[in-house]
Amino acid sequence: MLGLYRRLMVNGWIVAAVFGAIIYLIVAGPMPLDVTNTDWIFHGNDIATAQMGWTFYRYSAWAEQIALNPDYGMDFSGSILFSDAVPLFAIPFKALSPILPETFQYFGLWTFTSFVLQGIFGWLLMSRASDNPAVRLMGAVLILLTPLYAYRLVACTHMSLTAHWLVLGALYLCLPPHTRRSWLWWGLLVAASAFVHAYLFAMVATLWLADLARRFILDFRGAKTWLELIGISAALLALVTLTGVWSGPAGEFQGGFGWFKMNALSPFDPNPWTGTVLDRPGWSFVVPDLPNWGGDYEGFAYAGLGGFILAALAAWALPNFLRTHRLSWVYAPLGLALFGMGVFAVSQNVTFGNVNFWLPWPSPLQTLGELFRATGRFIWPFYYFIFFACVHVLARKSSPRLLVIALAGVALIQALDTSRGWLSDAQYLRHRGELPAQFTSSFWDQAAERYSAVRLAPRPVQLPPYYLHVAQFAQRHGMGTDASYLSRNDTAAHAASEERIAQAVASGEWPGDTLFVLSEEVAQQASATLDRTRNFLARVDGVIVLAPGWAGCSDCGAEPWAPAP
Numbered sequence: 001m002l003g004l005y006r007r008l009m010v011n012g013w014i015v016a017a018v019f020g021a022i023i024y025l026i027v028a029g030p031m032p033l034d035v036t037n038t039d040w041i042f043h044g045n046d047i048a049t050a051q052m053g054w055t056f057y058r059y060s061a062w063a064e065q066i067a068l069n070p071d072y073g074m075d076f077s078g079s080i081l082f083s084d085a086v087p088l089f090a091i092p093f094k095a096l097s098p099i100l101p102e103t104f105q106y107f108g109l110w111t112f113t114s115f116v117l118q119g120i121f122g123w124l125l126m127s128r129a130s131d132n133p134a135v136r137l138m139g140a141v142l143i144l145l146t147p148l149y150a151y152r153l154v155a156c157t158h159m160s161l162t163a164h165w166l167v168l169g170a171l172y173l174c175l176p177p178h179t180r181r182s183w184l185w186w187g188l189l190v191a192a193s194a195f196v197h198a199y200l201f202a203m204v205a206t207l208w209l210a211d212l213a214r215r216f217i218l219d220f221r222g223a224k225t226w227l228e229l230i231g232i233s234a235a236l237l238a239l240v241t242l243t244g245v246w247s248g249p250a251g252e253f254q255g256g257f258g259w260f261k262m263n264a265l266s267p268f269d270p271n272p273w274t275g276t277v278l279d280r281p282g283w284s285f286v287v288p289d290l291p292n293w294g295g296d297y298e299g300f301a302y303a304g305l306g307g308f309i310l311a312a313l314a315a316w317a318l319p320n321f322l323r324t325h326r327l328s329w330v331y332a333p334l335g336l337a338l339f340g341m342g343v344f345a346v347s348q349n350v351t352f353g354n355v356n357f358w359l360p361w362p363s364p365l366q367t368l369g370e371l372f373r374a375t376g377r378f379i380w381p382f383y384y385f386i387f388f389a390c391v392h393v394l395a396r397k398s399s400p401r402l403l404v405i406a407l408a409g410v411a412l413i414q415a416l417d418t419s420r421g422w423l424s425d426a427q428y429l430r431h432r433g434e435l436p437a438q439f440t441s442s443f444w445d446q447a448a449e450r451y452s453a454v455r456l457a458p459r460p461v462q463l464p465p466y467y468l469h470v471a472q473f474a475q476r477h478g479m480g481t482d483a484s485y486l487s488r489n490d491t492a493a494h495a496a497s498e499e500r501i502a503q504a505v506a507s508g509e510w511p512g513d514t515l516f517v518l519s520e521e522v523a524q525q526a527s528a529t530l531d532r533t534r535n536f537l538a539r540v541d542g543v544i545v546l547a548p549g550w551a552g553c554s555d556c557g558a559e560p561w562a563p564a565p
Contacts, residue, residue: 053083078248262299299376306414
């Protein structure tokens with residue numbers, strides 16, 4: 001039995017991976033791992049459009065730049081990245097499409113992988129805190145019990161943003177003792193993050209630059225460091241250019257900076273949704289909810305009751321640590337990067353609970369904030385570093401045996417405290433349902449034979465509630481559509497769309513190859529100039545459609561529509 005224990009501790013990364021898998025099954029259950037099961041996905045939120053984007057991408061022809069998804073969005077479209085569909089998985093699964101089931105989703109596999117890798121990279125990060133295998137494992141368990149990454153699975157349904165293992169991996173590479181051939185691991189980590197999510201890439205790239213700065217401090221003329229900087233940058237530029245993974249309205253400002261941020265009290269707040277329209281159970285049975293301001297849920301960073309106890313123990317051990325250990329100034333770039341991302345997370349709208357004040361920011365920093373919008377997410381590297389630092393400080397003060405017992409107790413308290421969040425997430429996932437059928441009229445099948453595309457008129461930034469049904473109709477019939485929910489919207493495309501609709505309304509001439517789904521306002525305007533001897537304006541399944549060149553649609557399952565007198 002003792003031999004088995006020692007083998008498990010030496011191979012602690014495997015045990016950490018198993019813990020990650022168990023936590024995933026507790027939260028999500030086995031249902032998402034069935035790749036043919038999409039019932040848990042469609043709930044009218046971000047994961048639904050991710051699945052829709054993937055399905056369009058899967059069945060479209062390969063573009064010259066393989067990450068492009070032109071049919072989902074048409075002139076609003078871009079890379080599969082912008083529908084949050086994880087290009088790191090989407091591209092290889094598209095290549096495998098001929099052998100995949102007709103209905104297929106990989107988001108269950110992706111999130112399961114993220115939970116497992118959270119354990120593995122948590123174990124790696126804790127190997128920088130202690131040489132003792134049992135301490136490493138208990139530290140990894142604590143990383144697994146932090147709610148940040150699981151919160152993205154349910155509360156926000158941002159599947160790509162469950163990949164906090166990328167941040168853990170970057171921290172691991174930044175800390176001593178440093179890995180041999182770090183250029184290779186940095187290259188892989190930076191490239192992987194570029195094909196997962198722009199926010200994760202920004203965090204990983206920032207930490208990589210901090211590590212490069214450390215090495216430049218030690219040897220500014222070192223050829224290896226310069227080669228790494230130039231080589232990885234050039235390879236990354238070539239990769240994203242050739243694949244088109246960043247192609248799209250990436251530079252568009254959508255608003256939200258200073259709103260989607262971190263509250264300064266976020267580490268102590270178990271429920272960032274309090275007072276919002278999506279009020280949900282918090283993550284603690286003990287710690288009370290705190291007041292929030294605006295979009296503080298994007299900066300969710302609850303440490304947990306176990307985290308509070310861990311921090312208190314580390315604070316007790318810190319004076320002794322500072323007396324016996326000298327902090328190396330070569331790690332100043334890492335500290336600056338972590339602190340800078342923390343300040344960026346808080347934004348210029350500094351908030352304590354529901355009390356806020358605004359600070360002036362330099363123009364370049366303001367521009368960067370407007371580009372990223374949801375800056376609250378940038379607290380993640382600092383958050384995980386604090387957990388690492390606490391274990392590191394305690395490992396220098398306590399015996400391994402005592403520390404393992406203490407960490408096990410902290411982990412147990414953390415699990416009990418945050419179980420409210422884990423269990424509510426599990427209940428939520430198990431009660432998801434399939435997208436209800438709205439377009440049931442025979443009109444739609446007949447329309448699909450006449451038109452190659454379906455557009456919204458107007459196509460607003462805030463899409464109408466039926467947009468997903470329009471997109472589903474288009475996808476099932478191999479049509480293009482601009483009924484697409486993407487993380488960024490092209491303002492030039494919006495202007496062109498509005499001009500195109502205005503001209504059609506004014507002239508009464510609508511493109512003959514496109515079916516239009518109109519708002520009440522546009523329908524009333526179009527009715528005044530529409531030639532009904534050539535075109536058909538109707539209400540079908542709760543939406544108003546304009547069918548150019550289909551005036552004979554008398555038995556197609558739709559009723560003519562006219563504005564009320």
